[in-house]
Structure formats: structure tokens, C-alpha cells
Amino acid sequence: MATKKTAPKSYREIESVKAYRRLMQGYYLMATHPKWFGKKTAWITSGGPVEPLYAMGVLPFYPENYGAMCGAGREAVSLCETAEAQGYSRDLCSYARLDIGSSISGKGPLGVLPKPNFLVCGNNICGTVIKWYEIQARKFQVPLFFLDTPFIHKELTDHTIQYVRRQMEEYVAFLEKACRRPFSEKRFLKVSARSVEAVSLWKEILELSRSRPAPFAAFDAFIHMAPIVTLRGTGWAVRYYKKLKKELENRVKNGQGAFAREEIRLIWDNIPIWYDIRNLSQLLARHGAVLVADTYTSAWTLKPLDLANPLESLSRSYASVLLNLGLEHKVANMSELIKQYQADGFIMHSNRSCKTYSLGQYDLKKKVTELTGKPGLIIEADHTDSRSYAPSQVEKQIETFVEMARTR
């Protein structure tokens, strides 16, 4: 596997990355030492409603984001093996496996993770998280709040919204009990307003890559998405994305792309292959191909919250995240991305760790090509467990595909 640490020459480094690092270091310092800051922490799934947590002053910790960190740092396999030694099957989602492994061994890039005060699990992304959070709730012996958002094959029905909304009220009551203080509507509105702002900024940032050349490649988005996931609802995320947006707007003004060569524009589907991002990015760059958008980071452009009716719109928004929508919606979403970003094709990561994302990709590919005329490629991997990855085969597939897309 190619592991060169240098960025390709054609790649234009994002300057805000320094601010990004400081921000995330600060966040992880708090997340690993919540007591120093007098904070309670909650583990929360990536699609869980975080705004009420920030409103209560609780610091969210995202095991999935931690998983991405372990994957990118190539520490996932040994953590997965710890879980496997306890009987967890290798066929389970590797985010879950590595998180379980890390809480058994106390190892991982952040050392021993502090015990959370409680857990918040939303199944709007998958069914995996229910089982994973049950395991951790048993292990840590802490309360678990579970927000159930029925899957939307076709449309979001009124009784689904009502069901989710009533659970949001329960969530608030749960937080009041866990934090032993009343929920402040005022703070919640303030946090929600910041969340709305960060989400819009993130959306605008991603949309900048509709221009040619794209100032912000999907590989950049995979890195810079961390604040929209973990710090959504804080002023930090807003400030950071304002800075990033400014930098990228300048690029657009000056006609500068993330890569010097941009001949083929592609869309990425599914979670990145965290441990091989750099290699794949270089490979594509060598062929003049750029990933200009992806279905993963754009999932955090949640429907905007209606501040006049925050709980209701929170329910609507969290119930209808991309991973909670059926194939028809995914076809529409991918086709729209191709159109908006003037893409020449798409690469789909068939991710054996993430069934919710990967089931239906073959049909998705077929339908999207029918609708847009653009070719798609399916490659097989796992987002963090590199044992299930054959890099040279994937590289060959990508090379052939890019050349094919060029001639279409």
C-alpha cells in the first residue's frame, strides 16, 4: 500500500488547516479531560441531535469521528482485533469494533477515553448504532437515550414526525434529569441559531466547488467536516467555517482549484477509505481527476432549523438525513450532485462495514447512469479496517475508470 506522506505537488494546501488543527486539538483536549473544564460528556451518534446537548453545556463525543481518526492514523486494525478477541465478529462495522476495542484496552490515539456520563443514540444513520450503544451502556453502566427515527422509504409521514417530535420532548426531559437542571429554551435557541449558521456555511463551502476548477476537493471536505459534526451549535464552528469560506472564495475569485489539474470531475459515494485517502487522492491527481463533491460530507447540510418552531423542525431535520432515506431519494440526490457539480462520473465505495450506506449501490449506480448518462465505478473496501482492502486492485480499477470517463 502506498504510504507516501507528502502531498502531491499539484495539490494546493488549505491555509485554514492550521486553524482547523488548533480547533480540533482544543475540542479533543476538552473531550479527553472534561473534568478540567467542569463538563459532563455524552457519546452521541453522528446523526444524533446535538443542539440540546450543547444547550445543556454537555460536551458531545463522537465515536464515529474518533473511528475516522483511528482509521486515518492506521490504528484501527489493532483496536478491532481487541474487540474480535472478545468475540466481536469481523463482519461488524469497524467503527463499532474499534470503539469497543478501545474501551476494552484503553488504547488508541487519545489514550484512555473518559467514561461518558450518558449516551445518546439515533438510528437515523443505521441499525448498527443501536446494538453498539447498548453494549457501551452495559459496559459503562450509564443511561442511554435512544431516538428512534423510522426509515423513510418514500415520504416522511405526519405520524413519523409526531413520533420523533414527542421523543425530542423526552430527550429534553432525559437531559434535565441527567444534568439535574432545567432545560433553557433561550440557550437552546441560541445554540440552534449557531447550528443553522454553521450548517449554512458548510453548505455554501461545499457548493463553492460547483465552480471550475473546484476550490475544495472532497478529500479536503473529509478532513474539514470534523467541526460540522462535532462542534455544530458552537460559535467555534461558525468562526472556523467563516474563515475557511473566505479562503475558498478567494480561490474561486482567482480561478484556483484544489488541484492544479482538473480534467475529470467526479463524485464520491459513501464514507472515505480513511487509511488510504492520501494515496487515492494522489492517484486521481496523477490522472487529472478531482473528487469535487461527495454524498457523505454533504449529509451535514441538514434541512435548516426553523427557529420559530425548533423542536418540530429538529425532528423533521433529523428524521430525514440522507442515510435515513430510501433508494429513490439516494438516486435523486446523486443525480442532482452530478448535475450541480458538472461531474463526469462517480465512484462508489462499497463499504463492508456500513450496510446501511452500501446496500442498494448497484441499483443506485445503474439508475444514476440511466438518468445522467454518467458512468459509475464501485470499489470494495472498508472505511477503517484495512485488512479488507486490496489497494493495487482498486488503483487499477480507478485508473481504467478515469480513462474511460475521459473518453465519454
Add this chain to the structure above:
Amino acid sequence: MSQKTSFLDLIKELAKIADRGWSEVATHLPPGRIPIGYFCPYVPEELLQAAGTVPLRLMDMPVKISHAQAHLPAYCCHLVKSSLENYLRGDLDFLQGIVFSQSCDTMKGLADIWTIEGRLPFQFNLMVPTRLNSPLARDYFRIEVENLKAALEKKLGKISDESLKEAVRLFNQIRKRLRTLYARMRLDPGRLPGKGLAQIVQAGYLMDRDQYLQLLTGLLDSWPDQSAGKTPEVPLYLSGNIVHSGDWFSLIEEAGGRIVYDDLCSGARTLRLTIKEEGDPLDALVDRYFTNYLCPTKHQGIEAHQELLLKEVQESGAKGVIFLFYKYCESYYFDYPDLKKLLEGKGFPTLLLEIEDPSQAREQMKIRLQAFVEMLS
């Protein structure tokens, strides 16, 4: 003597029904009843029955997979692969519809692929909530069941309360007979091999239920008075999903073990579905899913699966537990390590067998089963 003959005849007949392929299932339907497919016990069969259908359960018929690969990645359980294969080959074209229920991510994906292919005139996705320890989920599910009822009525005509109650009584009777059957198997274990029991259970999903009840009743009535004599096999509990092929039972018996009780999703677990016969039948249909723990794809508190399994294992008189799971089934594999730890801590050794394609891997499983049973005897 004639009593004994009829007992054996009934066993044979039920075994034959269990072994039917889809085309034979189709030709044996009673006239006027409409075949509807479903996968999961969260679909209220009673409602389908009351609508004038024969609910037929899709449960991994042996089939060579050749069409499904174009739609599914390799990392899917065989139940989903084989069902899609049957569907794409047209084996299920005789069905007038299918009811999916929200369970795991793989099934969710299958439901969408099924829709895109659009081979059947009717598909309903019943969104069973996941948080089954909440009254909010109950209210939500009640509306979902009402919607299923309305969709069936639109297609097949009004479902009266009376016909629903009648269907409830029918399925309760079936469950009652099955419960008796399990009890008989314990008292008179030499009478029928485990494979026979599995086939009896399986047959029930592939035929008209009125006829099935008659066969079950006949079977119990003709059960010989004298015990066939005790067998010395090691009593075991079988835990797993919809893996109801008689072959597993035979393998276990060849290794010297015997299943005394199970929680297979197609087996004894469905006995937990017994419904109240009084009051509003729709309420009763809904309530049963909230009062009993049924499936690891659902959340009913963090200890629900462990508590119930331990209780059943202890009551069953089993000496050990065999876990039989489809490969790639996340819901079961996530629960497994803690279940194993709990059971072994209470003195029940466990053995995990993983099934990828049920028609393969017999030999290797046999060796592991023999070693396990030997350790227990």
C-alpha cells in the same frame, strides 16, 4: 396400531410440505385465497389472514445464487441473498404482494431493491418502530398497523373485526398446539427426531393455516400414549435467527445432542406472539410486540435479550447453548459476546456456528458439534 400409522402419516405429510419449493407451494394453495409473502414476525400474520390471504413466509429456500450478485454486495446474510434470488428468477411471481417490516439495515436495503424491480403488484413497508420499550412507539406502531390494514382493504376488501378476531383465534390455536408439541418432545424425546420438529414448524409457514391447524391437531391427537423410550442425548438450547432447516437438527443429533428448546425467529420464539383474544383486536396485535422481547434488531432496554435468554435456557433443562447465526447478521453478532459471557458465567457452555450458505459447510460444523457435545456429556 391405526393411531400410530396416522401419526407417522401426518409426520410424513408435514415433512413433504416443508420440503416444497415455491412452485409447489403455489400449486397447493386453497382456491380463493391470495398468497402474500412476508419475512418477519413483526408482520401481523393475523391481519393478512383476515384479509383473505395465505401469508407465506420467505425463509431461505435452497437456491443457487446467480442473479442476486448484480444487486447485493457479498456481505449480506444468505436469507436476503436467497430471497432476492428467488424473486429475480420469478419463483415468487405467484405472490400477489409482499409485506416488509423494518428490522435490520440489510432488510431495509432489500425492500428498496424489491421496489425498484417491481415484480409484484403490491408491496407494503411496515415501519415497525425500533424503540419497543416506549409508549410513544406503541402509538406510532398502531398507526402503521392501521395503514397496513387500510392498504390491504383497498386491495382485497373490508376486513371486519369479526374476521380479524377469528384469525387471532386461529393463530393462537396454532401457537397453542406448537407449545404442546414442544412439551411432548421433551416428555417423549425418542418419538420424533429434531428434524421432524423443524419440518413441522416450517410447514406452517408455507401453507393455508386452517389446514395447518388441522394437521397439528391430528398429530397431537394421534401421538402415541406410550413413550418411545428416553434417549441419552445431551440436552441443548438452540439460539439464532431464521435458520429453520431440519438439517441443523439432524447434525446436532448425529453429534449426540438434542435440542430441547430454541429461540429461533421461525421457531419457539413465535410462541411469544400469543395475543389477547378480548378487546380491540388491532390493539391486541400491536400490544404483543411491546410486552415480549422478540428480536435483537429492536431495543427493549439494554438487558432484555440477556435476561430472557438466560431464563429460557435455565427453564429448558439444557446443558449448553448453540448459537446458530447467519454470517453478516449484525444484530445477532453484536449481542453474542455478552450473551456468551453471561451464559458461560452461569455454567452453560456455548458454541457458535456461523452459516453463510446453509447448503454448505456441513462437515466442518459436524466436527465442532461433536467436540462440543463430548465436552458436555
